Amino acid sequence: MDRVDEFQSRREEGNRAVLDLDHLGIKRFYNLDTNTYRDGALPAKVKELLGLVASLVLRCNDCVDYHLIQCAKAGWRKEELVDAMNVALVVGGSIVIPHLRHAALTLKTLEERGELAS
Amino acid sequence: MDRVDEFQSRREEGNRAVLDLDHLGIKRFYNLDTNTYRDGALPAKVKELLGLVASLVLRCNDCVDYHLIQCAKAGWRKEELVDAMNVALVVGGSIVIPHLRHAALTLKTLEERGELAS
Amino acid sequence: MDRVDEFQSRREEGNRAVLDLDHLGIKRFYNLDTNTYRDGALPAKVKELLGLVASLVLRCNDCVDYHLIQCAKAGWRKEELVDAMNVALVVGGSIVIPHLRHAALTLKTLEERGELAS
Amino acid sequence: MDRVDEFQSRREEGNRAVLDLDHLGIKRFYNLDTNTYRDGALPAKVKELLGLVASLVLRCNDCVDYHLIQCAKAGWRKEELVDAMNVALVVGGSIVIPHLRHAALTLKTLEERGELAS
Amino acid sequence: MDRVDEFQSRREEGNRAVLDLDHLGIKRFYNLDTNTYRDGALPAKVKELLGLVASLVLRCNDCVDYHLIQCAKAGWRKEELVDAMNVALVVGGSIVIPHLRHAALTLKTLEERGELAS
Amino acid sequence: MDRVDEFQSRREEGNRAVLDLDHLGIKRFYNLDTNTYRDGALPAKVKELLGLVASLVLRCNDCVDYHLIQCAKAGWRKEELVDAMNVALVVGGSIVIPHLRHAALTLKTLEERGELAS
Numbered sequence: 001m002d003r004v005d006e007f008q009s010r011r012e013e014g015n016r017a018v019l020d021l022d023h024l025g026i027k028r029f030y031n032l033d034t035n036t037y038r039d040g041a042l043p044a045k046v047k048e049l050l051g052l053v054a055s056l057v058l059r060c061n062d063c064v065d066y067h068l069i070q071c072a073k074a075g076w077r078k079e080e081l082v083d084a085m086n087v088a089l090v091v092g093g094s095i096v097i098p099h100l101r102h103a104a105l106t107l108k109t110l111e112e113r114g115e116l117a118s
Numbered sequence: 119m120d121r122v123d124e125f126q127s128r129r130e131e132g133n134r135a136v137l138d139l140d141h142l143g144i145k146r147f148y149n150l151d152t153n154t155y156r157d158g159a160l161p162a163k164v165k166e167l168l169g170l171v172a173s174l175v176l177r178c179n180d181c182v183d184y185h186l187i188q189c190a191k192a193g194w195r196k197e198e199l200v201d202a203m204n205v206a207l208v209v210g211g212s213i214v215i216p217h218l219r220h221a222a223l224t225l226k227t228l229e230e231r232g233e234l235a236s
Numbered sequence: 237m238d239r240v241d242e243f244q245s246r247r248e249e250g251n252r253a254v255l256d257l258d259h260l261g262i263k264r265f266y267n268l269d270t271n272t273y274r275d276g277a278l279p280a281k282v283k284e285l286l287g288l289v290a291s292l293v294l295r296c297n298d299c300v301d302y303h304l305i306q307c308a309k310a311g312w313r314k315e316e317l318v319d320a321m322n323v324a325l326v327v328g329g330s331i332v333i334p335h336l337r338h339a340a341l342t343l344k345t346l347e348e349r350g351e352l353a354s
Numbered sequence: 355m356d357r358v359d360e361f362q363s364r365r366e367e368g369n370r371a372v373l374d375l376d377h378l379g380i381k382r383f384y385n386l387d388t389n390t391y392r393d394g395a396l397p398a399k400v401k402e403l404l405g406l407v408a409s410l411v412l413r414c415n416d417c418v419d420y421h422l423i424q425c426a427k428a429g430w431r432k433e434e435l436v437d438a439m440n441v442a443l444v445v446g447g448s449i450v451i452p453h454l455r456h457a458a459l460t461l462k463t464l465e466e467r468g469e470l471a472s
Numbered sequence: 473m474d475r476v477d478e479f480q481s482r483r484e485e486g487n488r489a490v491l492d493l494d495h496l497g498i499k500r501f502y503n504l505d506t507n508t509y510r511d512g513a514l515p516a517k518v519k520e521l522l523g524l525v526a527s528l529v530l531r532c533n534d535c536v537d538y539h540l541i542q543c544a545k546a547g548w549r550k551e552e553l554v555d556a557m558n559v560a561l562v563v564g565g566s567i568v569i570p571h572l573r574h575a576a577l578t579l580k581t582l583e584e585r586g587e588l589a590s
Numbered sequence: 591m592d593r594v595d596e597f598q599s600r601r602e603e604g605n606r607a608v609l610d611l612d613h614l615g616i617k618r619f620y621n622l623d624t625n626t627y628r629d630g631a632l633p634a635k636v637k638e639l640l641g642l643v644a645s646l647v648l649r650c651n652d653c654v655d656y657h658l659i660q661c662a663k664a665g666w667r668k669e670e671l672v673d674a675m676n677v678a679l680v681v682g683g684s685i686v687i688p689h690l691r692h693a694a695l696t697l698k699t700l701e702e703r704g705e706l707a708s
Contacts, residue, residue, distance in 0.1 A: 150326060154323055154326045155323075158319045159316045164285070165320075165323050167282070167286065168285065168289045169327065171290050172289050172290065172323070175290045176328075198277045201276045201277035201278040202283075202286055205287060205290070208268060209290040209294070
């Protein structure tokens with residue numbers, strides 16, 4: 001298992017535990033969250049990139065991994081993702097660097113898996 | 119060792135290292151912190167729930183685990199804890215979700231240990 | 237106009253501008269947010285107190301004012317609100333103090349308006 | 355003076371005071387910051403939108419106003435900006451709402467000034 | 473009244489309201505906070521500078537003003553304060569810039585009042 | 591491998607991945623970051639201490655480890671580092687405690703390695 005598989009398996013286990021809590025408000029939030037990244041006035045592809053930058057400046061590694069995977073599926077190329085990561089670095093400062101390191105390693109794994117558009 | 123035991127053992131090792139630093143200000147802060155959750159105008163039980171929600175919106179897994187354990191001891195039932203976790207999710211947004219997953223898994227462990235009021 | 241009237245008038249003007257944006261996702265979020273503080277496994281009264289503490293540790297004065305007003309309506313007494321504010325101070329540290337000052341002045345205004353339970 | 359003029363005048367006065375500090379590191383940071391939003395692997399237009407969402411989730415009104423003005427200049431339409439603001443709301447939660455209100459009022463002003471693409 | 477007078481008067485009014493709440497925990501926190509910046513293993517002068525940088529990266533203008541005033545009293549020169557502000561800018565990123573503008577204007581006022589060491 | 595070796599090895603692997611991204615803006619940020627902690631109006635030694643406190647209040651364990659190592663190299667004694675950590679605790683509140691535990695364990699390791707000035 002590489003870091004992408006490991007993340008996805010851990011994420012699924014956690015989401016199952018959350019949904020087992022069986023709280024209507026939490027389920028509605030999950031639903032709202034999913035709909036947020038569907039095509040709207042902005043295409044889904046652009047909104048995934050917004051999610052990536054928001055995750056980096058808020059310094060959440062799991063959210064970074066999730067949005068990197070989604071961005072790769074949406075067709076963003078490596079150079080474009082890195083340019084977005086640079087915006088997050090400048091907005092968020094050097095405190096973002098450990099999360100940039102995390103993102104760079106996940107990006108490398110996605111590339112090795114052949115899941116990044118070229 | 120389940121995740122609750124693991125957390126408590128790691129927390130104790132860390133707190134010992136902090137107290138070994140032997141700094142008067144730090145010791146006073148620890149003391150103040152302990153007193154904060156004693157019965158006052160609000161009962162201790164309510165203040166543990168406040169601590170849980172504050173920990174979730176500030177996105178600190180160790181603090182979440184600590185307050186979940188304290189909330190279970192104070193007699194909060196699972197459904198009530200989940201309703202508080204939902205408040206934290208809505209206030210803090212989807213960036214809280216990885217910590218909600220963490221909390222759901224800890225809650226499940228507390229339930230399996232028979233430490234949650236029913 | 238006292239600080240409570242001023243806040244409410246500014247909040248209403250802003251919320252009108254938000255709803256005029258006419259975005260389905262935003263409207264659903266507003267709806268979800270309102271439902272969060274309705275009676276559930278926890279009574280509405282307790283959830284308003286959770287909202288107050290979350291607002292203080294996240295350092296949002298407008299959110300603090302909103303939840304103080306809601307907490308007063310829900311029947312929390314001054315001493316209880318102050319005890320919750322102390323939890324937020326200890327969790328969030330001295331960086332919370334300017335927001336504690338803000339909350340103390342709003343609380344004083346609510347008291348002068350006769351809107352705090354005694 | 356409307357809120358956009360007021361913001362720009364206050365921002366310019368502040369930036370003059372910062373540059374008068376005459377610190378090489380600060381000047382280099384300002385330079386780096388400006389270059390970040392130039393065309394690169396991503397077009398400048400997309401990067402301004404990333405800046406807007408980062409500003410909203412980090413809850414900085416001045417940064418929100420700055421990036422809204424830049425996004426309008428870059429040619430984003432109102433509906434697209436609102437869709438980006440919705441991503442920020444869902445990622446950042448209800449604590450973002452006061453900043454969403456702020457953004458909605460600035461957007462309204464930009465529209466009245468005829469500075470939003472349609 | 474310049475911005476320093478205005479801040480101090482507003483701060484005093486707020487602190488009076490906080491102390492009027494008459495909560496033992498809050499009073500103890502205020503006391504602990506005051507003691508933190510007394511001479512210890514580190515001189516008070518260094519600790520005020522730490523307080524300034526912490527306030528900037530946590531983006532709290534009132535805290536920035538307070539620590540700038542304290543740093544000026546402690547004998548830090550303008551160039552030194554600016555060098556500390558640069559550390560905060562790089563750690564915290566461009567989202568700190570509005571607070572850097574605020575700090576630069578307060579520094580200018582302190583200089584005009586003759587309260588900065590030269 | 592102790593926790594300091596483990597951190598440094600993980601940090602180097604991550605930084606290699608970041609530099610392999612080959613983005614000019616990111617490289618310039620890294621360069622700016624390095625220069626920030628060089629002797630200026632303030633000596634490098636003081637600026638490393640500022641970096642440590644900023645890292646603690648922003649709650650970033652990797653940044654804390656990095657600056658503790660740098661502070662040890664710069665000649666700060668254990669008692670002085672602990673006094674700075676106390677400032678961070680009081681500013682940032684009990685939510686900082688898990689990071690204080692982390693810092694205390696790293697400090698202990700640095701001491702055992704004989705890398706702390708006495």
